[in-house]
Amino acid sequence: MGELRPASSLDWRAFASLLHEAFRDVPGGRTDRATLAWYCRDVGHALEVLDADADPRAAAPLCASLRPRLAGAVVVLPRPNEGCAWLEVLAVASHARGRGLGHRLLSHAEARAATLGFARLELNVDARNHPALSLYERRGYRRLAESGHGVRYGRELPTPVPTSLPPPRDPPTTAQRFTRKVLFRLLRVGELAPS
Ligand SMILES: CC(C)(COP(=O)(O)OP(=O)(O)OC[C@H]1O[C@@H](n2cnc3c(N)ncnc32)[C@H](O)[C@@H]1OP(=O)(O)O)[C@@H](O)C(=O)NCCC(=O)NCCS
Secondary structure: OOEEEEOOHHHHHHHHHHHHHHHOOOOOOOOOHHHHHHHHOOOOOOEEEEEHHHOHHHOOOHHHHHOOOEEEEEEEEEEHHHOEEEEEEEEEOHHHOOOOHHHHHHHHHHHHHHHOOOOEEEEEEEOOOHHHHHHHHHOOOEEEEEEOOEEEEEEEOOOOOOOOOOOOOOOOOHHHHHHHHHHHHHOOHHHOOOO
């Protein structure tokens, strides 16, 4: 389902909406305004999104195309001090789950980590989040540490990792950073939840 493409600043509203919907029933999942705004800073920086409306089979009614939806999103950030890349966000919209999108996004995250020059990808997951735990364990991730409900997982990446991803973008310009800052100020996440 859908096209996997790099996100842009235009995706911030759909991205916040996806996160709100995907995490609201996840144990330990946080969907408060401050958390969503924190994740939204990644839009257009290190994020790939699965564009639900790009799928011709999901013929979108007019109102949906005016308010674009995303089927999924993944964010990978470099953590050079820890010698790994970090899976910051992995989310699939609830209507699109169980069809392999989680696997697909995780594959891209691993490819992105390798493109960034890292041989290991790590993440945090809540120990009560069984679908996510199952996904990571099936993909060869191993428990590295536990703290409360939080579990840190990691996986050495096979080399070479096949990738069809475009090369990472240049860092944002001053003008882009300013625009993003203004957008985030305007962000009214409380109004983004799908009705
Ligand atoms: C975790 C998540 C990304 C999986 O996405 P998905 O598109 O449903 O995943 P897939 O269809 O690719 O399935 C991948 C694996 O996840 C596991 N899985 C998916 N749904 C599951 C469920 N309901 N129960 C148990 N395991 C499940 C299985 O191991 C599955 O592998 P398999 O099909 O080879 O057996 C999705 O449930 C989600 O977005 N959850 C909310 C956000 C979240 O928890 N993100 C991760 C935070 S660390």
